[in-house]
Each structure stands twice: as C-alpha cells, then as structure tokens.
Amino acid sequence: MLGFRKTIGASAAFAVMLGVFTVPLHAQDRALPYWASLRYDEVRMRVGPSEEYPIEWVYKRKGLPVKVVRVREGWRLVEDPEGTRGWIARSQLDPARAVLVTGSGLADIRGDASTSAGLRWRAKPGVVGRLLGCKPRWCEVDIAGRKGWIARERLWGAENLPGDE
Secondary structure, three states: OHHHHHHHHHHHHHHHHHHHHHHHHHHOOOOOOEEEEEOOOOEEEEOOOOOOOOEEEEEOOOOOEEEEEEEEOOEEEEEOOOOOEEEEEHHHEEOOOEEEEOOOOOEEEEOOOOOOOOEEEEEOOOOEEEEEEEOOOEEEEEEOOEEEEEEHHHEEOOOOOOOOO
C-alpha cells in the first residue's frame, strides 16, 4: 500500500515537473525572432529574466521598436535599435509593430510607395511610428496620426522576421 502511494506521489511529481518545463514552450506560440514595441513611457530593461536582476537601462520612449530574440516564461530578451540586449517583462511590450527612422538627414514621407509620389513631409532620424504595412522597397507608417510611405531602407523594425504575422 505504501509503495503504491509513493508511485502515485512520484508520478504526480513527475507530471508537475513535466508541466513546469513545457509551459514556457507552450506559452511561446511565435517563432523567434519577432518585433514588438515598448508599451509604456517608461520601461526597464534588466540584465536577467526576473525582477531580482538589476536594471540595466530605463527606456523613456513609448512605441520604440525592439527585436524579441529569446523567451523565458514572462520575460523577453530583446535587442534595441543600438544593438543593446537585455530582458524586459512581457507585460511591458506591445505586439504592435513600430519602426524607427534611421540614417542621416531628413527622410521623405510620400503619399504613395514611389519616389515620384507627392512629398507629404519629412521625418528626422530617431522618429518613431507605427508600421502599417510594407511593399518590397517601401513601408506605410503612421507617425503621430499622419500617414505616408517611407523608403524601407530608412527604417529599423521593418525587416520581415520569422515570428512576425
């Protein structure tokens, strides 16, 4: 009788352990890497995947695009536009795609996906906007409520990644 209880106990313990190890894999339903953006005006990046780890950076840029390169339970290892990597809690990330204007000089925002399309305005490097969609050489963006097309080569966050939908 006692041996039977031990077997049930051991089986239950094994099932619990199995569940612990499979939950993060099951919860990860996207291929890696994929794009996300910062959900809040202030987001903390840590050196490890827990609040026990020290804060490495404090971002003060809601909507900044980041590349998610690894998942560990409720934490995401992300890479920022400058190549810095660290851990951010999943709750601090927005799955909505965003982009960052890069390069030198002003970037033309046009009315359509063509250099011959009318110029709507220009954006400085460092401007953040929502990514609405892309064609091979152009991406449609929404920057502070204004929509237009920008050359894809001027954006960080527009690259197609395996985990993007």
